Amino acid sequence: MLQRFKMAKRALLAAPRTYYSTRTAQMPIINNNNNKEDYKEGDELHGFVINEVSRIDEMYLDAIRLTHSKTGAQYLHLNRDDSNNVFSINFRTTPMDSTGIPHILEHMTLCGSKLYPVRDPFMKMLRRSLATFMNAMTGPDYTMYPFSTQNLKDYNNLQSIYADAVFRPLLRKLDFDQEGWRLEHTDLNDKNSPIIIKGVVFNEMKGVFNENQSIFAEKLLNYILPSHTYSVCSGGYPLDIPKLTYDALKNFHNKYYHPSNTKIYSYGNFDFKNNLKFLNDRYLNNFDKIDASISSVPSETRWTEPRYKHITCKNDPLAPNPERQSVIAIGYLCNDITDIQTTLELNIISELLLKGPTSAFYKSLIESNLSTGFGPFTGYDYQLKDTIFAVSLQGVKSDDFKVIEKVFHQTIDSVIENGFEKDHIDAVLHGIELKIKHQVSNFGMNLLFGLTPLWNHDGNLVDSMRINKLIKNFKMKLQQDDKYLNKVIEKYIKNNQHCLILTMSPDDNYQLNLQKAEDKLLADKLNECSKDDLDKIYENGLVLRNDQEKNQDLNILPTLKISDLKNDVDRYVTNDILISNVPVQLSIQPTNGVSYYRGILNTNKLDNELKQLIPLFNTVIARMGTEIHDYRSFDRLCQLKTGGLNFSSHVSENKDNIYNYEEGILISSYCLNHNYEYMWKLWSELFNKVDLENTERFETLVKVEASDLSNGIADSGHIYAMSSAASLISPVAKFKESISGLEYVSRIKKITQNNEFLSTLNKIKSIKNDVLNKSHLRTAINLSINDDNDKKNIIEGLREFYDGIDGQPDNDKSLKYTAGESLLVNDDKNGLEKGIHHIMPYNTNYTSKTLITVPYNHPDFAALRILSKLISSIYLLKEVREKEGAYGSGATVSSDGIFTFYSFRDPNSTKTFDTFDNTYDFLLNYNLKDTDLDESKLGVFQNLDMPIAPSDRGMKKFLMNLTDDDVQNQRMRLKNVSKDDIIRVAEKYLKPGVDGIKVGRAIIGPPNADLLDRKTQNWKIVEQ
Helix, strand or coil, rough: CCCCCCCCCCCCCCCCCCCCCCCCCCCCCCCCCCCCCHHCCCEECCCCCEEEEEEEEECCCEEEEEEECCHHHHHEECCCCCCCCCEEEECCCCCCCCCCCCHHHHHHHHHEEEECHHHHCHHHHHCCCCCEEEECCCCEEEEEEEEEECCCCHHHHHHHHHHHHCCCCCCCCHHHHHHHCCCEEEECCCCCEEEEEEEEHHHHHHHCCCCCCHHHHHHHHHHHCCCHHHHHCCCCCCCCCCHHCCHHHHHHHHHHCHHHHEEEEEEECCCHHHHHHHHHHHCHHHCCCCCCCHHCCCCCCCCCEEHHHHHCCCCCCCCCCCCCCCCEEEEEEECCCCCCHHHHHHHHHHHHHCCCCHHHHHHHHHHHCCEECCCCEEECCCCCCEEEEEEEEEEEEEHHHHHHHHHHEEEECCCCCHCCCCHHHHHHHHHHHHHCCCCCCHHHHHHHHHHHHHHHHCHHHHHHCCHHHHHHHHHHHHCCCCCCCHHHHHHHHHCCCEEEEEEEEEECCCCCCCCHHHHHHHHHHHCCCCHHHHHHHHHHHHHHHHHHHHHCCHHCCCCCCCCCCCCCCCCCEEEEEECCCCHHHHCCCCCCCEEEEEEEEEEECHHHHHCCHHHHHHHHHCCCCCCCCCCHHEEEHHHHHHCEEEEEEEEECCCCEHHHHHHHHEEEEEHHHHHHHHHHHHHHHHHEEEEECCCHHHHHHHHHHHHHHHHHCCCCHHHHHHCCCCCCCCHHHHHHHHHHHHHHHHHHHHHHCCHHHHHHHHHHHHHHHCCCCCCCCCEEECCCCCCCCHHHHHHHHHHHHHHHCCCCCCCHHCCCCCCCCCCCCCCCHHHHEEEEEEEECCCCCCEEEEEECCCCCCCHHHHHHHHHHHHHHHHHHHHHCCCCCCCCEEEEEEECCCEEEEEEECCCCCCHHHHHHHHHCHHCCCCCHHHHHHHHHHHHHHHCCCCCHHHHHHHHHHHHHCCCCHHHHHHHHHHCCCHHHHHHHHHHHHCCCCCCCEEEEEEEEECHHHHHHHHHHHHEEEEE
């Protein structure tokens, strides 16, 4: 997986969030004796010397750093009472061209090794494991192979797979052809059929650069750091990938995948000494030390004056304003990543300058209407050797580039002159404190992602995790010099000559020129071929296909057994009470002194026209201000006392009926326990006094929303395709598409283009009048308490909130669900099949086929879940990804009864639909083995048994009406699914032409004339 360059996406420094786990592991936890008192600096353990043993109080962990004596490999173990254990092997990889060599190598290392010489053991392990996370990632200057699991046997299995993959991969030429690139006939059996370029990474990167913002972000990195590895695309530019040779890839592995260049990470409560022994005895001891400085990244030589670059991109058909499709970024190269104190301070400054309506750049660059919003790559990025601060703007007129640059500098001058308000700084620091206490179930993995960039450049990991000390130093500097922040801004922004001004505008011929360049690349490749070379292309295609279809002995791969699964679900105590006659689900959990509040406002009685605007209502309602506080002051108060007041759409399927669903608005917030009174007062003020009269503010928010929606569609194209296809056959999916799919994106675009702001605001007011009360409200609180007074005070504060808002609670459960049959338009003359093609200027396709089946509690649902996992692994992986070069494909069944096939970054469209349609025939001819069934079950339980953070315990019951008994019954049905059940449900639901089975199809991608020949599928073409 390509870890693309994104600004300000990582959590602060080393992801300073804590997670206290009370969850029982899948296997009994062994007393690991990983106490720091048992280890001393200088001691040797299994070939490793202990360099440092330190306590990190704010994260409740001990950090143990070691170095392997023979090779110099670095090792970090973070010992913590958390059953979700993590392991990762990282390499610093610094390519010097854009052929995608580290990215393709990342794919190939997981395609078989000496100990596990089967094709793609990584993909096979996805269904033989209970991993809570398993992947591999390529960044601009690193490649990492992380996994996490709660099961000790699983941990050892995956560690063996990963270690053998990176240190002893097969690196076969056939895998290079499949994963990287190859020339191949469109019809393998026809020597006269056209030859094209294929390859998984080749198509992946074509898909990555379907997104204009991805093009922009990559060039921003290339241009601001032009002298070394960041000047190239580590993922690979599609036109450069076919320049890569197999020999170059093998040489790259020899150079960079050496233990001397590795950094190994473990986290959790398993005995890490076993890791040391395993690594030393099996791998590291077989290598001699080399000079790892060959992979070092030098600091960029600083410029003496700013530089300007301009690039072009494709037109975006979903852009809210066709005349405002340009983008600009003003970026500065800042400190070395190892200067962690400055990194913290620049991160704080970035928040002060950019976050929320009180920030200086929001006022001067967004509210001024110079742009429709910040670009996705805005903020302070500390993932590279030299950190970057950048402000990017989307929805810009190209004529305004110089104006924007001028306003940017004027804003900086004003900030330096006037500084920041104290409560603004306090709000940012409060956010950091809340992050430290906020809990997530994948804390160890987040910590790995946060530490890796710093570790990659030999920074001090222990100091970076001591957030309290860094903040204390920062506060001391502010006390000593109230102009301190002003001076930092002056140094790193105003007087910083290493500044890049990058602009981008659409070119009507961009897509055509790109296709011409690819055609020329192919033509040049073919012109270089002799007759023997052409014959070889034909022969190689057949050899690869034969290899892809070859039966493999997978028994050499380790696996868990169904007997390794726990027998019962984790059960958490919740109490259902009434407060002011409003239902409240109360759960006492170890939330580390944080209170989590959620509420659902049922909206099924709302007019359908208003329902289509609920997502926009959710976006604006807490950002318009109140009659007491304007929107800036209200936002500041929320940031000072809470984690924000949040609104989002809620759709929950009925577990017994695929046509009924609960629709509503989910409200949520969290705060430190001592701030709960403020949180209730803020909610009360919003419910009772929200101000929806500021049309200028509303217009700004809508334009930002429209711009944000137009970004990221290509990155999530398969999700949009799945939603679009499902909407053709299911009332629940039809409603979801109207509030979150391309239908909603188009609706917001239309509002913006037609200046329908005032009429839309009036509709938002109508929604507010109907829903911001307690008439159809139910709520949940998860909190930790020191004593009964804590619980009493929080409940009394909630009672005061409810007593002070309008509405009479209606607890008639019959009103909860919407009967959705009427939403689905059945056009009988078009039959049971329907298709929709959203034409977009993309280089690859996103496809989906959907069928409507049964709800969660139906006996067939468990078998359908196993079936979806089965065909994903034994059929679609091979046919769509390996043979045809799509980046991914699979099948899934959701609790609304929709069975979905999908593919993404797919060079084919109609061919992939044929593959979907042939699933039943494949199963009839496939020798289904007990191991296939067991592995598919493990794949389902992998998601089912994910750890749950204390803040989320009991949420299945609250959000989805799934009790612990419901989940346990589903669990037992899943375990008991038989081979006969698989064939039975496949025939019942997947067999082509089955009476009554509705089928929906969708493609997002370039025009496709072949669809017109598929008349029975009733395709509708939509020009976006």
